[in-house]
Amino acid sequence: MAETKRSRGYLVFLVLLMGLIGQMDVWLSLIETPAAPFILAEAGLDASTQWLFGLWQGIFGVIVFLVFFIGYFSDAFGRRKGILALILVMGVPAGLILLVPDITFGSIGWYLFLLFYSIAIMGTTSNLWEVPITEESPAKRRALYGSLAFLISVIPLYALLGQRIIGLYGWRWGYGIMAIFMFALLVLLFFMKETKRWTDVQEGRAEKRLGIIEALRSLGRRDLAYVGVASLVYLMWTISFKLGTTWSGVFFLGTPYASQWSLILIIGGLMLPISAIITGVLLERIGRNITLIIGSFGAIFSFVGLGLAGLPAFFWGVYFFMAMVLAWIYVYVTEIFPTKVRSSSVGIAVTASRLGYILAPLIAAMIFLSLPGNWMAFWVIAGVFMIFPLLSFLTKPYETKGKELETIDEEK
8 A cells, every 4th residue: 555644734734624614514504503593484484384394304305315426426536526526515506595586485485495405405414524534644643633624614603604694694695605615615625635545445446436336335244334333323413413403593582592592502603613622632532432422421411401491501512512422423434434435335324314304304393293382392302312322332333543544444
């Protein structure tokens, strides 16, 4: 295998670039929190009919299953081209949302919004931007560099700037601003190099492209077990966090904390980078497995606390501990699979987990229909889903802390 070391300067650039792509990912995922009340208002949906938003989110959510092809494209044609596809898939539909006409429920604008929104969200579900860092980083710094990129991605610009943009220019610009950001990322992408590990594997294929069937057949029984574990953890995380990000604004605007909602969201957003810093240390010092346990238990406690007490502190806890679990996903899931099918394996896990983008809105719709106004049940149910990631330890998952990717592939 060719020398895999990169200069520290290039690794800093790579962390910055992938972190900014992650920032686009996080913005498009979380801008929905401040935008949802405005979307519901323009659609003409009130407390008795808001379940329809969840229903139609779930219906259009089937689009996210196409995310697998982004991962496959990256394995077959290179990480650099895969990242290019990812940026376009997120940025172009975000820009098209600016052109959407009135979204009164049932109108053409309503369906166009859901279409463009779902395509952009499909891009945010790929996590492909973590793969180049995983493949280029030295083993003892892999979790650190991955966490630094995650840290950049979760700087709460959507809370600090997104709310202001929506207030000044409308909720469409909350999404559309990312089309402008897309062009800046494309300029930076010009300076990205193809990862050496992917190049080595590609040379070993004698110029033959990796086919989808070949990618699936290349997965061993143990690899498939890890696909199952990754899918379980990510699916449960997606359901819980999707419930929180879509409906927390609607929830707090109906409480005595309504006038403080903007500040509550900003502080919640700040929990993400704080969690990223702490999680980076935990992943390196105590390992991947214990970090997942801490994050899962913390998330359960916070969701249940939010349901029982309705205090902003528990909302902040949700953001902190769910970010910890997400950091685990970004680091662990990208390092546990073989290089030649890493993106495809991640793509399979991510695609399976994206069932949450259908289930979460449908679950919300069912709660609102069967238990109208019962926010306590809503938040407790969101917390229950975070029990399931702990079941992954029944498979005795391999600890990857401080090990080279080749060592991981051999030992597991």
